[in-house]
Amino acid sequence: MISMNWVKDYIDLDNEDLNELAVKVTNSGVNVENIISNHIDNLVIGEIINCENHPDSDHLHVCNVNIGKETIQIVCGALNVRKGLKVIVALPGAILPDNFEIKKSKIRGVESNGMICALFELGLEEKTEENYNKGICELDRNAPIGSDPLEYLGVCDTLYDLDIHKHRNNDCTNHIGFAYELASILGKKVNLPDESYNEIKDDINNHFSLDVSTENCSYYTAKMVIDLKIGESPEFIKKRLVSAGMRSINNIVDISNYVMLEYGQPLHFFDKEKLGDKILVRMANDNEDVVTLDEKNRVLTKDDIVITDGKRVVAIAGVMGALNTDVDENTKTVLIESAIFDSKHIRYTSRNLNLRSEASSRYEKGLNYEYTLSALNRACHLLEKYAGGKVLKGIAKYDNVDKTKKIVKFSRQEINSLLGMNMTDDDISKQLDKLGFEHELKGDKFIIIIPNRRIDIDTNMADIAEEIGRLYGYHNLENTLPKSESKPGRYVGDVYIRKIISKRLRNLGLNETKTYTLINPKMADMFENEHKNILLPNPMSIDKSVIRKSILPSLINVIDYNKARGIKDINIYEISKVYYDDFNEETKIAIAMNGNYINNDWNNVKVKVDFYLLKGIIENLLDFLGFKNRYSFEESNINNMHPGATANILIDNKKIGFMGRIHPATHKDEIYLAELSMNALDISVKPLKFKEISKFPSIEKDVAFIIDKTISSKLVYDVIKKSGGRLLKEIKVFDVYTGENISENKKSIAYNLVFEDSTKTLTDIEVTEIVNKIINDVENKYNAKLRNM
């Protein structure tokens, strides 16, 4: 949150409309999410020209108030209301804090057309008894009637609620940093605040020694201030802290926060009396502990940076101070710390201790070493001015900062080629000026120095192109298209087969689902036991703690979800990746079906989902993919599947998946499931080729066998096919029968056989001979009997 009143201390915004400015700021890269103003509509300065007692009350008054264009009657209960006062009037329609809307009303029978306000009623003062007793706000005699009282009082403020991209978090979260951003947008100068103060003769080095024994502290500076008088902060500091979402505590603590909000440099104030005469910055020891300002005991590790007095830990560097050296109401002397600690370590400590502070979040993002001293001096200035402090001469300083200048060289052509713009050297120069980047043009090369306040910028041309581009304005970009060689796009790898399988299944009437990859471990092993599960080390919930190795459990959930909503016929599929515990992936096709496939009740047209329908869908898919005559089904036993109605699906005699009915003990509904490996289907098949239909007529014969129930139709089929030879073109099962006239453990299967010769017309004698051979072979092999038809 940035207070624009505050920013105005550093940059001239007098002629800027803050709403328009917010748009400019947003367009150049820092999002102004919200503009919050304490402006209140229908608030005017008025003069009480008449004030009489309310006829029906002992404390209310009836006032006539001149608000410029008219005079209105208002009932007021304040003790200090009187004729001649200039006051703040809230007219009907004004909305005061806490959404209190002013309306015309009658108070004890007398019309009142507004409210005469106290400052606390406008959110400008705290709601205390003292402020309440002060009564209504008495404005100066010369306050202009009819104008905006908040503007007259100079208390108008506008806050920008910023949504800042990560890389700008270190500068745009602070008022000076944000002022520089505005300066680069508006092409204005930034005026830094007053850092001056008087020093007394006594030198800090007489009282205090500094030692740094870790490379994770690159810069440590300290000043000492004595004779401090703890008290309330001045109004402007209080207001500004409140607008930044901080509480005002006392003048000393407030100044430390205030300077941090100005420069982004966190400061820490030690009570010098409690601290003693030494500071040693070092890495903590494992299990070393400290009680922090929030009165919690913190156990440290060797990766935490600590400030010590040689023995005791007096602060966890960059995160929080210790209780043993805190500033309290008796503090008279402070040691101000302004330092730079390694951001990665602060990040680690803050995460490890689960302790985030305004300071730690700033350290994590990295700091500009140029502000370390500025902030230190600024704090001295403010302590002298607002806390009666006297600043000791000298500074305790440890300086190991890398001060190498960040220099970038680039040409106009490089920038234009990357951005696709047509800027001139002059255009680029102008943007660099606005950014405040020192630059010179040597030949066709710009040489620029990046200021330290922009630690987000790297020394590559693209980074500079971004800065120039965003200020020059992306609205200047033309819409062009890549001028690359034109070739058609294609599906790479197994994307193609995934797409065509998906479309085919949809054309077969199945709906495509998308379900979560992370599932409950209870479901994970339902049908897949070959592999182990991948368990998430840190799941968010047990329901989402396993990476699935089968899609089917999720599809059963989808069926249950839809059934619970009254949907009866549910035919779905999903193609997704699954993972095994060796972290290998496989893409699977899962199908789940329940209810009817086709259904028209009134007309009695119904195709119920059963094993053979699902088998038909799978065969259709496999035929479509070119696997005709290469696939087969074999009986199978799979967990949670019906032992008598489940089959493995094979291609070239290799298992690629399974299908069947869910076990009735697993699910009450008759659900049919299939799961196939998509990758197993992504293998080469024969090229498409035209096949001529025979010109000679075919001959059909029907045969039916009575065989043991246990003999599968496929076994009989295989014998028929072998015995039928090359003239047998087609074998169709057209009837399967058990019951009357067939003994109990037998069944009858009837086949329709089609014979055809592509070279001549077949004779009935020829065909009968083959059929007799078939009958003979089947009878012999499976103890079958020909059934008379």
Place this chain on the structure above:
Amino acid sequence: MNKEEKIKSLSLEISEKLEKVQDLKMLNDLKIEYLSKKGPVSELSSLMKDLDNEERKKFGMLLNSFKNEINDKFDEIRTKLETEELNKKLEEEKIDISLPATPIKIGSPNILERLIEEIESFLMNMGYDVVDGPEIEKDLYNFELLNLPKGHPARDAQDTFYLKGEELLLRSQTSPVQVRTMLSKEKPEPIKMICPGKTYRRDDDDAVHSHQFTQIEGLVIDKDISLSDLKGTFDIIAKHLFGEDVQTRFRPSYYPFTEPSVEMDISCFNCHGQGCNLCKPKGWITVGGAGMVHPDVLKNCGYDPNEWQGFAFGFGAERIAMLKYNIKDIRIFYTNDLREMEVFDRKEGE
């Protein structure tokens, strides 16, 4: 009765009987009764044999015309009866065409898949390949080579599901596919690809957050690809998805793997930039992030940044689908209510 009178009387008799005929069976019976070989009409022919030539000729003609007349009458009645019978049959076969059809159902695509297919086919026509990548990804590809070394603060924004130490993870973005695509080339060559795919972050599921979501990644690398090419590409995609009236803009942004980085905004198709609930209050809607591939990322993937440059973009498929189809809850994409999905089994409107 002479023979002429016999014909006349027989003709009268048949006509009377024919008038009483009601159906084809009666007609057939009548035909057998009178016109069969032994019937009365044939009997008349037998009279011929006693006549002389002249008379026989005369009588023959008379008889013939009588026979023709009778046959015609029979035919006429038959046609009439047949027509009546057919009409009756048609009347009986009339159906109530308002009764419900036997449903022929083609399956619906998942709503996200539908959107993805639309974007894929549009961009494939512009020469983009569609590629895929693993969802269990190496930290190296998901972060490190994308300029997000361990400890980089921007990793926080993508709260990641780590597996097996911190080397493997469920990919938090589709950007690792950029890295894989570049690394897959034996030597640097131009690239034009998109990768729609599942991504995962540790977000609690609610109406606008989902721990699993879908990104559509795009990458174009060549020798002279510029930010304005990215702008033009975004513009044409936005217009394809949201209509020709849609305006596009870039806002500066930050991603570690692009430089410059931008947010891609479209003017609100709902209120045309006036400000409404959808785009409140600004009139613009952010639909994705993009930028010029960071020189370090190019370098990491074997492309010399002094020679090659390119852009990358990423859209949230759920976000676009929610905007485009007016969906208020992201969980809808993953609950798969068949009634909600059915709507999407149709061609796009204009």
